[in-house]
Amino acid sequence: MTVLSEVSQVAAGPADGRGCVAELHQIRARALAGPGEEATAAQYARGKLTARERIGLLLDTGSFREVGQLRRHRASGFGLEGRRPYTDGVVTGWGTVEGRRVFVYAHDFRIFGGALGEAHAAKIHKVMDMALAAGAPLVSLNDGAGARIQEGVSALAGYGGIFQRNTRASGVIPQISVMLGPCAGGAAYSPALTDFVFMVRDTSQMFITGPDVVRAVTGEEITHNGLGGADVHAETSGVCHFAYDDEETCLAEVRYLLSLLPQNNRADPPRVQCTDPPGRRCERLAALVPADGSRPYDMAEVIAEIVDDGEVLEVHERWAGNIICALARLDGQAVGVVASQPKALAGVLDIEASEKAARFVQMCDAFNIPLVTLVDVPGFLPGVGQEHGGIIRHGAKLLYAYCNATVPRISLVLRKAYGGAYIVMDSQSIGADLTYAWPANEIAVMGAEGAAGVIFRRRIAAAPDPAAARARMVKEYKAELMHPYYAAERGLVDDVIDPAETREVLIASLAMLRTKHADPPSRKHGNPPQ
Incomplete structure (x- = not known):
């Protein structure tokens, strides 16, 4: 019996308001019961939670308000006859995370494998429109098998509507994609359009064409995880920002990320009460960073020493490790940290590091998150592969992102900047x-060894002892053009500070810049390097 026929029976029965309400509650309970215990057991056997369990972990307890619970598809034929489950395979609605409104949709893999059809897409479109209108973050919990083949082009058009809304919402509200199962074909483009992508190892995969198609076209043999698993996208492709071992940890980290982001581009990130003293001296920094510019160290330890309580959420931690992009707090204020990582490729900039940092800078600027840049960079990575791969074009992306950013921006040179x-x-x-x-900073066109070799090449070659002459010229170049106060004397550095005072100086500077206002030029949009 359908819900409509049941409702009709209730309406035709005795005019007892309480009885009607009780019976309607029973109807709703049956309608929302889901596909049954067998399908749920199969979901658990795959190591996955159900859609509603995931929403329960993401949102504050009891805060979820569902919309479209009774929605069903209207397609017929191709095996869909008599199979019209409620929700149509996606749960949509809103709730709160730490008391702040968040919109969410979650694919229910137990229904049609979470595949998207016309009604399914319409529900997602609605909740996306609601999130944009309300100015609140949108989180998608993805666990679907792509477009519903039985519904043909209507399903594909549903994806087009999602992509359009992802793009319209970009830079307006935070969009977070959580991959908790398969995501194949065109469906993978929606997460790629969002601000952050989370994945769970072993159970989530993303790819445009699956292993079977790859095998048929190229002859390559590969598993689902080997092609598009969490570790692949976290380390190799850079599609995934965060990867975790289980859904519970993953969703807890989504909640933490949301606590660092504003509701929308018109709001500031939430400030929290800070128990870490703003004036705390960072005496460890002198020991963490070797004075010798050729010796590596872990910039992650430097960041942890400076920020509130050492708490850092690193974005793209395992991709392009020669640069760090992280969210943290200074005196309770959320900040974005971009930092060279000397322990990986000596902290040089290359194609992947430039792309990683550029997207992070753009995200911070879009959502009013101040930027702190920690510099210890010897230059761009040389090599034929980098030049042919477009290091000029990709490096320009980072340059464009910084030049375009209007949020408060503070940079600090720790050792070298060439x-x-x-x-x-x-x-x-x-x-x-x-x-x-x-x-001990060195800001120059290049390192002293290379510079002296270029400027004094003839004098060194003509000297009776070329090695001694070279050493003397290097010392002379350092004394004249690379001494720590050279850039400050020319106004390119505002102050040379004691490393132990770094936290205090950064916090005081951010407090001064809190009311910064910058009007970008009037234009439809720029044309950034691609």
């Missing part, structure tokens, strides 16, 4: 509001 990489890493010349340096 060549074009110095300019690109938010130097004062491209618009940093404040630029600081530690006393």
